[in-house]
Amino acid sequence: MNSPAPNDQPKSEDTSLTRKGVAVQVRGLRKSFNGHEVLKGLDFEVKPGEVFVIMGPSGSGKTVLLKHLIGLEEPDEGEILIGGESIQSPEVMSKYRMAMVFQSGALLNSLTVGENVGLYLSEHRLKTPEEIERIVAEKLEVVGLKDTVNQMPSELSGGMKKRVAIARALVIEPQLIMYDEPTSELDPLSAVVIGDEIVHLKKRIGVTSLVVSHDRDLAFGVADRIAVIHEGKILAIGTPDEVIKREEPMVQKFLNADLRHLEEGNKRGGRR
Amino acid sequence: MFQNIGEMVVLFWRTVLALPLLWRHRQKTFDQFFEIGNASLLMVCILSFFVGGVITLETGPLLVDHGLSSYVGGVSGYAICRDLAPVIMSMLIAGRAGSAMAAEIGSMRVYQEIDALRTMNISPVHYLVLPRLTAIAVALPILVIFAILVGWLGGAVVCVINPRISVSFAAFLANLRDLVDVKDVGNGVFKSFVFAILIGVVSCHQGLITIGGPRGIGRSVTKAVVNSIVLIVIFDYLLTRILQK
Structure with missing residues (x-):
């Protein structure tokens, strides 16, 4: 993330597409809330430009982990390194551009969609208003919402809010982008658009992507590597092929959970 | 409590x-200035008119009965400008603007909007607290000047129409001019500036520490208003004591 510009004038330099993704290392991360240990010593590394998906059932500590990575929570033990430097150091947060797509979207309800998307650029005076307008339109077009620029977030559906939040993250041209359940509340077609965009960003600007999700289709569709987390511990980590071959019972249970047996049961019940 | 006081001092300093x-x-x-100032102006005028009227109604007959009718304007005018207008208007603004600040920032906190700002390296102090604190610190003293003038007018009207007082408009104003100095008005305006800072810091702080969903927002709003009013009364005593010297 960039520090605010020291003066009131927009910067004329082109800040886009100039930096590649960064590596992330998590070492022995532990976190408790009210005596309940949520993260129990996590260790993993995300390589620059990689799409790394963290999967796991609800309540397994995925979102808490993301909040540590963006600096919104402080670990009880362990450390997080971004580009080899500890996230605790204030310079790291200003040195690297990081963006997070929150599960709820977290759009500012008092601003229009366009103002939300351009907020980073306008607050840090990185572009002129005309340039911001153009970039906002471009990013909204990427997520298929270019006609919503003057709408308020309250006028959008949950899925549309999520896509606007992704557009807002794209504006930062991040080196590390974190997605908290990016496809929840989205219809399958929109989920494909978002999945495509995650892969497209990796290829286009080499951004490191860290995706927290329990959407197996998304995970196996976009991931270079996957980590399966359960009750604050990593049960499996590796490429999608490696993870799917793991014989750990909880991993297999999570990856193979299927509702189709209900359909069979319904059919049998209907015939009776 | 001490942690909250410490956090509020730090918040104020970071805003400065x-x-x-x-x-x-x-x-x-x-x-924010428009929201606080313009939207509260009518209410401030109505309230201060009646506050001026009541204080004159209470003190006027007493002074007249003791042969001090020439002091009616001075006594009520003095009370209005040094204490009643700043304190009552600050309480009104704490209920109106302070509660709105706590609710808005609290809801932004609960619905992760403040987290989103932080991830964009936008300081919530710069983006949310600075505009609100500045706006209330400018708007409240201006509203208090209006309140003082309208309060005096209310007192004068009561003097004229109440048969137990029966002091003319001109006599009320002449006595007001004799007893009330510009310094007294400045004293009240200064108090309102301090109260505005208190309301702004308390309300923004309560908003920023909100947890727990809609119920948490409601709790923050209540705390913001109650704590602001308690602090206004305590600081009113302290400032009165200091400014008397």
Whole structure:
């Protein structure tokens, strides 16, 4: 993330597409809330430009982990390194551009969609208003919402809010982008658009992507590597092929959970 | 409690340090100023007119009965400008603007909007607190000046129409001019400036520490208003004591 510009004038330099993704290392991360240990010593590394998906059932500590990575929570033990430097150091947060797509979207309800998307650029005076307008339109077009620029977030559906939040993250041209359940509340077609965009960003600007999700289709569709987390511990980590071959019972249970047996049961019940 | 006081002092100091960025946030500051000032003006006028009327109604007959009718304007005018207008208007603004600040910032906190700002390296102090604190610190003293003038008018009207007082408008104003100095008005306006800072810091702080969903927002709003009013009364005593010297 960039520090605010020291003066009131927009910067004329082109800040886009100039930096590649960064590596992330998590070492022995532990976190408790009210005596309940949520993260129990996590260790993993995300390589620059990689799409790394963290999967796991609800309540397994995925979102808490993301909040540590963006600096919104402080670990009880362990450390997080971004580009080899500890996230605790204030310079790291200003040195690297990081963006997070929150599960709820977290759009500012008092601003229009366009103002939300351009907020980073306008607050840090990185572009002129005309340039911001153009970039906002471009990013909204990427997520298929270019006609919503003057709408308020309250006028959008949950899925549309999520896509606007992704557009807002794209504006930062991040080196590390974190997605908290990016496809929840989205219809399958929109989920494909978002999945495509995650892969497209990796290829286009080499951004490191860290995706927290329990959407197996998304995970196996976009991931270079996957980590399966359960009750604050990593049960499996590796490429999608490696993870799917793991014989750990909880991993297999999570990856193979299927509702189709209900359909069979319904059919049998209907015939009776 | 001491942790909250410490956090509020730090919040105030960080806002003061952010003052050079005020020009950048001028639009948000103006919006807040308009929201606090313009929207409260009518209510302030109505309230202060009747406050002026009541204080004159209470003191006027007593002074007249003791042969001090020439002091009616001075006594009520003095009370209005030094204490009643700043304290009552600050309480009104704590209920109106302070509660709105706590609710808005609290809801932004609960619904992760503040987290989103932080991830974009936008300081919530610069983006949310600075415009609100500046706006209330300017708007409240201006509202209090209006309140003092309208309060005096209310007192004068009661003097004229109440048969137990029966002091003319001109006599009320003449006595007011004799007993009340510009310094007294400045004293009340200064108090209102301090109260405005208290309301702004308490309300923004309560908003920023909100947890627990809609119920948490409601709790923050209540705390913001109650704590502001308690602090206004305590600081009113302290300031009165200091400014008397």
